[in-house]
Amino acid sequence: MDAATAQPALGSWIDRAFQETGEVCLDVFTLTSETLYGHLKRQAERIIVEKKAPPQALRIRMLVPSEDHPLAYPRAVDPDDARIHRRWRAMARRYARDVGQLVAQLEKCGVDARLEIKRVPLTPTFKLYVLNEQHVLYGTYLPERTDITLDDEEETQVEAVDVLGAFSKFHYFHSRSLDPREVALFEEKRDWFQSAWSVLGSTGRREK
Numbered sequence: 001m002d003a004a005t006a007q008p009a010l011g012s013w014i015d016r017a018f019q020e021t022g023e024v025c026l027d028v029f030t031l032t033s034e035t036l037y038g039h040l041k042r043q044a045e046r047i048i049v050e051k052k053a054p055p056q057a058l059r060i061r062m063l064v065p066s067e068d069h070p071l072a073y074p075r076a077v078d079p080d081d082a083r084i085h086r087r088w089r090a091m092a093r094r095y096a097r098d099v100g101q102l103v104a105q106l107e108k109c110g111v112d113a114r115l116e117i118k119r120v121p122l123t124p125t126f127k128l129y130v131l132n133e134q135h136v137l138y139g140t141y142l143p144e145r146t147d148i149t150l151d152d153e154e155e156t157q158v159e160a161v162d163v164l165g166a167f168s169k170f171h172y173f174h175s176r177s178l179d180p181r182e183v184a185l186f187e188e189k190r191d192w193f194q195s196a197w198s199v200l201g202s203t204g205r206r207e208k
Contacts, residue, residue: 027130118201
């Protein structure tokens with residue numbers, strides 16, 4: 001990889017994904033879909049507000065952790081304290097719902113837009129984006145000890161283990177790179193997503 005792609009910006013690559021083909025395909029594995037939602041919101045604004053030409057189709061497949069599976073993070077340091085897990089679950093549900101609402105808005109603009117969400121019994125150690133079956137962005141989560149402030153009247157602080165996913169450094173791999181090692185890494189990450197989606201993914205969610 002050259003210096004320009006050593007640490008690619010996710011937003012610029014999602015911009016490119018929406019511009020380079022009539023059918024946009026996004027496969028995403030993430031702890032929550034917060035970052036994805038932010039970039040999709042920008043694309044929806046470009047199409048709805050700025051009147052940019054929309055793609056003919058949009059396909060999103062999103063893998064997130066199972067809600068009932070214990071997570072290595074985010075979690076409270078106290079193993080008996082479930083408040084951080086409940087906070088994560090609420091965030092994951094909210095952003096998944098928000099992504100779904102954006103997809104519905106794009107449908108109203110004439111885009112053949114579809115969102116599929118599956119849950120896997122894993123704590124993501126990395127976030128993965130496969131864009132238009134050609135580009136892979138891969139970044140590791142770095143766990144840290146921190147205090148998390150709960151959204152309650154007391155703004156309670158809980159000692160916790162968490163990650164700062166928005167600041168993950170991405171590595172880029174292309175399906176048609178001249179470097180065979182990069183192609184191999186692209187295929188490895190793409191195949192991992194497809195395998196996890198097909199074998200581990202579940203569409204069920206137990207309401208609590």
